[in-house]
Amino acid sequence: MNLPNTGQKKLVIIGGGFAGISLAKKLSEIDLQIVLLDRHNYHTFQPLLYQVSTSGLEPDSIAYPIRKVLKNLENFYFRLANVDRIEPEQKLIFTDTGNLQYDYLVLATGTKTNFFGNQQIAQYAMSMKSVPQALDIRSLMLQNFEKADDSQDPVERKALLNFCIVGAGPTGVELAGAFAELKNNVFPKDYRHLNVDEMEINLFEGSPRVLPPMSEYASKKAMKFLKELGVRVHLNAIASNYDGEQVTLKDGSSLRTKNFIWTAGVTGAAIEGFAPHILVERLNRYKVNHFNQVEGYDTVFAIGDIAYMETEKFPKGHPQVAQPAIQQGELLAKNLEKLLEGKEMKPFTYVDKGTMATIGRNKAVADIKKLKFGGFFAWFIWMFVHLMALVGFRNKVIVFFNWAYNYINYDKAARLILRRFNPKV
Numbered sequence: 001m002n003l004p005n006t007g008q009k010k011l012v013i014i015g016g017g018f019a020g021i022s023l024a025k026k027l028s029e030i031d032l033q034i035v036l037l038d039r040h041n042y043h044t045f046q047p048l049l050y051q052v053s054t055s056g057l058e059p060d061s062i063a064y065p066i067r068k069v070l071k072n073l074e075n076f077y078f079r080l081a082n083v084d085r086i087e088p089e090q091k092l093i094f095t096d097t098g099n100l101q102y103d104y105l106v107l108a109t110g111t112k113t114n115f116f117g118n119q120q121i122a123q124y125a126m127s128m129k130s131v132p133q134a135l136d137i138r139s140l141m142l143q144n145f146e147k148a149d150d151s152q153d154p155v156e157r158k159a160l161l162n163f164c165i166v167g168a169g170p171t172g173v174e175l176a177g178a179f180a181e182l183k184n185n186v187f188p189k190d191y192r193h194l195n196v197d198e199m200e201i202n203l204f205e206g207s208p209r210v211l212p213p214m215s216e217y218a219s220k221k222a223m224k225f226l227k228e229l230g231v232r233v234h235l236n237a238i239a240s241n242y243d244g245e246q247v248t249l250k251d252g253s254s255l256r257t258k259n260f261i262w263t264a265g266v267t268g269a270a271i272e273g274f275a276p277h278i279l280v281e282r283l284n285r286y287k288v289n290h291f292n293q294v295e296g297y298d299t300v301f302a303i304g305d306i307a308y309m310e311t312e313k314f315p316k317g318h319p320q321v322a323q324p325a326i327q328q329g330e331l332l333a334k335n336l337e338k339l340l341e342g343k344e345m346k347p348f349t350y351v352d353k354g355t356m357a358t359i360g361r362n363k364a365v366a367d368i369k370k371l372k373f374g375g376f377f378a379w380f381i382w383m384f385v386h387l388m389a390l391v392g393f394r395n396k397v398i399v400f401f402n403w404a405y406n407y408i409n410y411d412k413a414a415r416l417i418l419r420r421f422n423p424k425v
Contacts, residue, residue: 011030017110045395050134050175054138054412058414088300114267145191163179164260166204176203206264285302288307362375
């Protein structure tokens with residue numbers, strides 16, 4: 001990999017998500033050559049991916065070029081690359097575009113979809129962890145509606161209009177609510193000769209309630225909102241198989257669907273090269289100390305979803321959401337400066353700012369410390385927080401006007417099949 005020799009020690013950050021970007025933005029004063037590697041040249045605001053999937057936003061509304069985000073950094077270099085493996089003893093990174101030596105390394109690779117070892121579901125299910133995957137869901141949804149509009153077979157049409165979402169965490173609940181709003185407000189106008197009432201939204205959750213990470217109050221409110229929107233919620237329901245045509249549950253029941261979306265879990269996107277004992281089994285996250293140093297390495301750090309830090313308050317590691325990633329990135333920037341100056345680093349303490357999920361227009365839930373909100377006020381808070389958290393003034397403006405347009409007109413303008421998605425069957 002070709003990089004100029006600046007005479008400075010090299011800090012390599014792998015991953016341009018919330019953790020990597022938050023770290024890099026705070027490194028303007030540090031005397032290091034900063035190199036960020038990512039397989040995409042943009043940062044994705046993942047909490048709004050579901051709106052790209054359901055035609056609410058275009059992808060460039062929630063993605064921002066990494067080079068532009070970090071344009072004010074003096075000694076910053078971005079390289080588009082897939083990292084294959086790391087040799088930590090040699091301080092060497094192997095990528096598809098060449099090798100790279102480092103002095104300090106930060107792993108901020110985030111997570112990938114966890115299918116819990118079910119290879120058939122992994123083969124046929126749709127995931128929603130990236131912009132291309134969100135666009136695939138949108139294309140499949142619209143393609144299947146076009147097929148249903150032309151179908152004379154009621155059984156086939158029902159499968160085309162059946163949307164099955166596995167996992168009723170925030171992502172699954174938000175996705176189900178967005179599909180329901182399309183059914184109630186948008187598709188009846190677009191497909192006037194199709195009985196849109198045949199569209200079903202089925203949400204499956206293996207636990208006894210939706211939104212398991214949130215409060216009982218949030219779960220009950222979300223369940224009420226989902227039922228009002230016409231979503232069929234299946235609790236204590238575990239999907240055991242999907243073959244591209246039929247989803248089978250653990251209790252033996254099944255139903256036909258051509259739209260099967262998996263949001264039931266994530267696992268760490270670890271990179272090969274480190275000893276197995278450094279990874280937490282099943283979670284695939286790097287064990288780190290309270291300074292985010294990877295176990296056994298003083299110059300290798302892990303932050304965000306890929307980092308597993310046990311604390312008294314979080315004995316099973318921090319939640320894999322944006323806030324811990326952002327806070328760890330910002331603190332590590334300060335700690336790297338302290339490390340270079342020979343000063344004592346500050347241990348990480350997570351400040352929980354709350355959890356939110358939106359289910360649809362005027363319908364959201366929010367747990368903010370000891371306060372619990374549901375309905376319009378929670379929905380307003382959700383919109384404000386997400387709008388302010390977007391990277392780039394342009395993206396904030398575009399998303400705001402899209403939301404205003406959608407709210408006033410009961411419409412979603414991005415109903416375009418930009419590229420045809422070919423299912424695996």
